[in-house]
Amino acid sequence: MALFHKKGIVTDPEKVEAVLSRGVTEAIVKDVLRAKLLSGKRLRIKFGVDPTSPDLHLGRAVPLLKLRDFQELGHQIVLIVGDFTALIGDTSDKDSERPMLSEEHVRTNKKTYVEQIGKLLDLKQTEVHYNTEWLEGLTYSAICEHADLFSVADFIARENIKRRLDAGKRVSLREVLYPLMQGYDSVAIRADVEVGGIDQKFNLLAGRTMQEKIGLPAQDIVMGPLLIGLDGRKMSSSWGNTIPLTAAAQDMYGKLMSIADAQVSTYFELCTRMPLEEIRQICTGHPKEAKMRLAYEITMLYHSKAAAEKAQQHFITAFSEGGIPEDIVTVSAPAGALLATLLQDHGLVASRSEFTRLVEQGAVQCVETGEKITDAHAVVSIESTYRIGKHRFIRFLIK
């Protein structure tokens, strides 16, 4: 945050333009927003996250970086932790009904959120709210007033709702209330701009509608693309294809190395702030080198330079050179214990059946001798290290 000046608002047209274009799929209304940014007025930039799962992931970090861009221009970031909305469940990113989360579940999640966000934003310069503040106290009549601003047709025309209805799936009336709440957040904090993913368009527009009807100036909207996850589908907590911001450096690096080649430049653009020209150059080089650089950059962003270097080194020894990592889980075992039992006890295999299968496939290997285990009843009698597949390692000390 070196460029940040407490009072000054940066109106350099080039920087403003960069904020409006990098990683921006659509901005509503772009010209209006540009004018506002150039005016020198300090804007209130809203962003909401629902604490639905304990970890934020890289996909969620895309809008957070956009917020950082705004913060660097000197604008006021207003972060809303949707502890109330999380109980309802957004429909925007779901093809199935989202279950209501328990309050306790939400409470434990929201604690960690602000901390994770602090890796990207300067929290001292960020206003943080929980939307329970204003949503919890709304009366039925206030809700009716809000609900009156929208028609049922608006909702059933939404693609994801329509798809579900057509497929004969249930859509709860409760879910339909979600955009109203998100919209009201904008009213409550008097947002000038709201940042979100393109999948949030409907909800973001609801904010404009509600502000206008209530007599406030309508917020502008900046929407970014959705990051593709590890399996080629949209990155989403419920798919299990995410890279969590809390992932250990080594793990984060490894996960980044498993993204598809075609995604590398997109990741560079959306998940780092490396100059676009430099990215273009890196991506014209060897795909593997480019991906390693990407993994390094992102790991550094969330951890440290040292951690990123270590993770990279680990990756090279463990995978590129087929070696073994330095810090292997080490446990003590009685002499003559069954390898199968030991691995199961330490969670490296889920069941005996799985172990047997792995042995049959030649996946279990003793590192010291290089021998593949072929007997499912092999025992461990001397101190040794085992490798299962490519990335499961364990070392046994004999008691």
Add this chain to the structure above:
RNA sequence: GCGUCGGUGGCAGAGUGGUCAAUUGCAUUUGGCUGUAAACCAAACGCCCUUGCGGCUACGGGGGUUCGAAUCCCUCCCGGCGCACCA
């Protein structure tokens, strides 16, 4: 409430009395290859063991029919759709 259709493995979605531990796709795991945990190709993918055309548990819950049920019947729970006249 009445009628009707449906609830299957992480997800999607077949199967509708035996040969079903259950087709297929996705995800996952492993092997090969390589430029990496990319891509591609191949295999595996409920659990247990004395590894056998072995045992056990499983197709929303419970009960029943049958030599035998994911498949038929009853009942309960959950969901979709339709109906709910007069206002």
